[in-house]
Amino acid sequence: MGLSWQQGPISTGAVGRFLVPEPLPKRLLYIEPLRRRMRVRLGGSWIADSERCLLLFETGRYPVAYFSEADVSPKVLQRTEQVTQHADFGPTSWYSVQVDEQHIAERGAWQHTDLPAYASDLHGLIAFAWRAMDAFYEEDERIVGHAADPYHRIDIRQTSRNLVVNHEGRVIADTKRPLVLYESGFAPRWYVPRADVDEPALTAVKLQTFCPYKGLCSYYSIGGARQAAWCYPEAYPEVRRISNFVSFEPDIVTVHLDGKQMHLEPGQSVVPHGPDRNLDVAEIVREPGA
Known part of the structure; x- marks a missing residue:
């Protein structure tokens, strides 16, 4: 996210590079x-x-x-x-x-x-x-x-590209109206409207996490594929367009975009840093005492 971690410019896994004649220090x-x-x-x-x-x-x-x-x-x-x-x-x-x-x-x-x-x-x-x-x-x-x-920036774009999700011979999602979410430090993620998802294939799991920029996230298993999909039921106002849309992990289930199989890209796995990452859900949703 932003400057200093994931694939940001001064992170250890930067996706780009500075065009300078001498190498920069490893720590900036x-x-x-x-x-x-x-x-x-x-x-x-x-x-x-x-x-x-x-x-x-x-x-x-x-x-x-x-x-x-x-x-x-x-x-x-x-x-x-x-x-x-x-x-x-x-x-x-x-x-x-x-x-x-x-x-x-x-x-x-x-x-x-x-x-x-x-x-x-x-x-x-x-x-x-x-x-x-x-x-x-x-x-x-x-x-x-x-x-x-x-x-840190998030851009969401509507597209007419065909995204198809399969698992063990079953079509889980098939849409020509996905949203693609571009987020600083991450490779793009694709979100599918609920109407284009085979809902009975999704089994909700207890796991919930949060994103400081998108909100509280819920997860689903698909058959034996654990945590293969997720959604933000009530995404923050700035990214409300993805609320209740479903995204799928291309390393757990098979995802094709315009006929080309997608794979997990560098920058899509969340890398935890620092002692402030593991707040529990109860604290996130607690009403502030202001």
């Missing part, structure tokens, strides 16, 4: 103003509120927002004895974040304490561990999973 870090109001919530209280966050893009990681100490509520940060070493920034001090006696997030925030000169923009700034906080917001809307990457 990029920082810029977020230019969005971001707030952090813990234990029913707003503990950080800033319109001047800096967003750090680090190779192979989700972007991370850094807050000025002046934008963090006083007395909520308690420095611990824990110090770790960042590969590029050196020693990193960790804080517990405490709102009251009942709401304490151990290792809830960190700060780089002896930065090299090239990274001085981060001097004195605080970052909060995503999973340790109750929620992050941009303005009054909750952001789930990680800080939103402003370079």
Whole structure:
């Protein structure tokens, strides 16, 4: 997604390359103003509120927002004895974040304490561990999973190409009106309207995941092919066109597009990075306590 992971320009699996005479370093870090109001919530209280966050893009990681100490509520940060070493920034001090006696997030925030000169923009700034906080917001809307990457883009296009899905001799879907979804850092995905899917062939499974850009995702097995299809029953407004459409994994079932068999492409498998990926579904759908 965006700049720093999957197949983004400064990820380890970049699909393109920079046209420069000398090879770039294997690790590239990029920082810029977020230019969005971001707030952090813990234990029913707003503990950080800033319109001047800096967003750090680090190779192979989700972007991370850094807050000025002046934008963090006083007395909520308690420095611990824990110090770790960042590969590029050196020693990193960790804080517990405490709102009251009942709401304490151990290792809830960190700060780089002896930065090299090239990274001085981060001097004195605080970052909060995503999973340790109750929620992050941009303005009054909750952001789930990680800080939103402003370079992440999704385009959805209608097409009349013929997409056919088969499994063990049975036609599961046959459509000439699929939607193709192009998403930063991913190869294209194809979505089929429900009317063109053999519904009895789909068996819902308990697994649900989320995408910070598309919403809550449900999965289906097809016969013995587990998690062979998925859909976003109520996709986020920005991508509502794919709501309740079904997409199929071409490495699990047989998918043909205009007669040519499709295969899983590099960039289609989701590569998890960072400790903030495994939020459970209950937390995703929970009503915010704002």
